[in-house]
Amino acid sequence: MFLSPESLLQLLQRFIKNSIQIKQIHSLLIISGNLLPNPNPNTNSSTFKWIPTLLYNTLIRAYLNIHLPHTTLLLFTxxxxxxxxxxxxxxPSLTKATVxxxxxxxxxxxxxxxxxxxxxxxxDPFVQTSFIxxxxxxxxxxxxxxxxxxxxEPCLVSCxxxxxxxxxxxxxxxAxxxxESMPVRDVYSWTTIINGYNKRGCYDTAIxxxxxxxxDCSVKANExxxxxxxxxxxxSVTFGKQIHGYIIKNEDQVTPFIGTSLIYLYGKTGHLDxxxxxxxxMLKKETCTWNAMICALSSHGKDKQALEMFDKMKIEGYHPNEVTFVGILAACSNCNLIDLGLELFDSMLPQFGVVPKMEHYGCVVDLLGRSGFLAEAKDFISRMPFEADASVLGALLGACKLHGDIDLGNEVAKRLLEVDPQQCGQYIVLSSIYADVENWGHAAFLRNVMVGVGVHKPPGYSVVNSM
DNA sequence: TTAGGGTTAG
Incomplete structure (x- = not known):
């Protein structure tokens, strides 16, 4: 069967978001030689000359769509x-793939x-905006x-x-x-500035x-x-409730993202109901919606319900992601469900294709450490595929404090010093280990080390509360 | 040539 480059291009455009078909069409394009320059320049009509570029551009965009940005960049080479x-x-596809x-x-x-x-x-303004x-x-x-x-003449999108x-x-x-100097603003401009203040913690300004x-009557807020x-x-959950009311009144439906944000908001502000x-x-949910609900339940001490929610999400066909595992591993830790926690951690990659990251290792160290399995936690860290960071070591140090293991605590503290000498909180936990067993000399020594590296105990910080 | 640019969940 002969497929012309034009028909392959049409196929590619039709299936531009479908992983399997894209790879199949890519193979056909390679086999048919269409990704090579035209060997006979005499037949180069102006249309035909551009076809390989068009094919590559479409293929580059297709791989970006199916979340394979490295392949996109490789195709460019x-x-x-x-x-x-x-x-x-x-x-523009290449800049997106790079990000x-x-x-x-x-x-x-x-x-x-x-x-x-x-x-x-x-x-080209599209290229310029992409590079901005x-x-x-x-x-x-x-x-x-x-x-x-x-x-x-920068356009609104570039601005x-x-x-x-x-x-x-x-x-x-x-910003x-x-x-304020922009002659025209659209919903992107407003959302961007709101989000900018948000990320800086300036919530009142964002509001x-x-x-x-x-x-601004010319702009309609969107999702x-x-x-x-x-x-x-x-x-200011009161204002959040007002926005919730506004959304119900003005929007056709609570979208998965809006619903997720509401669940996080109510979860964080103590309104589990x-x-x-x-x-x-919610009529339409996403994985993130389940994550929000799992976190909300877990943060209200309803860890068993959070774990039931995890089972339910799987039954309903949702695919757990890395955030889901942070939530359920933390729930296991809170309930001292060590076997289940380890089983879930081991299932992440083989069953769900989720690569465990630093925070997941931190959860397991916390899970083992809290129950007093300090040697196991230490061994778990030594088997990590990358160097443990301050959060993982901090979890072990917290467990040493909880179970009064000064020797291991000291060892972990030394590693923490190497990994992150500026982690003020960890030093305080550490010094409190010594203080607890009336080893004041060590505590004083560590406080001096903190001062030596320019770490200062924040005013009003209570060691007891921090634990 | 008709494929391409900006905002959102932990």
Whole structure:
């Protein structure tokens, strides 16, 4: 069966979000030689000449859609090595893939920008906005600003990307003056500034911007706006309830994200009854909705119910993710369900495809340590596939304090000193271990070490309460 | 050429 490049392209566009089909079409494209430059330049019509670029761009976007950003970037290197010229449409997918694939995207951002410069596509507003976004995510705010300043007439989308850049880098002074100077604002602008203040912990300011947003008749708050403002309401649940009322009155339905935010809000503010009501009334749920409910139950001491919720979510066909496991491992820890906790931890990767991260290891150390299995916890840490950080060591140190194991506590403390000398709280826990057994000399010594490395006990911090 | 840019859950 012969499939023309045009028909393969159509197939790809049709199945651009379907993992299996994308890989099958990719194979067909490789076998048919369509990802290579046209061997006969005489047949190059203007349309045909662009087909390999179009195919690569579509394939690059397809792999991004199915959450394989490394493959997207790899395809770009194939594209270059086969001398298929990228065009302005190529780069936005690449910048997105870079953000998705790397925790420090700056390593890729600069060479990618050089490629865009070399290909002469940097005057395209889509490409410019993409790089503003990428540089902002790479902690290269000055580069983002430079790209923005080079735009002769920045559009609203570019302004929003720049605004988000200021917010993401914590520069709220620049963000707010930029926001106030914008000639036009849309729901993205408002949500971005609200979220920016939120992330800095300036919840009251975030709420004030939301109120201003509601007064702006040209803008209608959307799901993202509500999600942002609801997380600002942890200190003013009354306002959160008002927003909840506003949502019920003005929105067609409580979406999975809005519902999740409401459950977290009510869970964090001690309104488990409201959280449950929201959860039960939601027509459409997501994994995150179940996570929120599991956390809400667990934080109210209803760990057994949280674990039942985990079973229920599986029965209803939801796929647990890494957040789910943090919640249920913590619930096991609270109930001293060691066997179940270890069994769940062991099932993460083989059964659910969730790779255990630092926080999951921390949960297991807490689980073992709290019940007095200190040697097992220590052994568990030694078998970790990466170096334990201060949170994991801190969990073990807390357990040493709980069970009065000074020798192990001392050993862990030494490692903590190496890993994170600025972790003030951990030193305080440590010094309280010695204080508990009236080993005041050691306690005094450690306090001196803290002062030596510039760590100060925060005023009003109580060792007893911290435990 | 018609594939591409900005906001949201722990």
């Amino acid at each position: 194939h594209m270059l090595s086969h001398n298929i010229p990228p065009n302005p449409h190529t780069f 998705a694939a790397y925790t420090t995207p700056s390593l890729i951002a600069k060479p990618l920008y050089t490629q865009a410069l070399k290909r002469g596509v940097l005057s 976004h990428l540089y902002a995510k790479s902690n290269c705010l000055s580069y983002a600003q430079k790209v923005f300043d080079e735009m002769p 929003n990307a720049m605004l988000d850049g200021f917010c993401k880098n914590g520069d709220m002074d620049s 707010v003056s930029f926001f 004030r911007f939301f109120q201003r947003c509601l007064r 993202a706006t509500f999600v942002s403002v609801l997380s600002a309401c942890v200190h 409201y959280a449950t009501k929201v959860f039960e009334s």
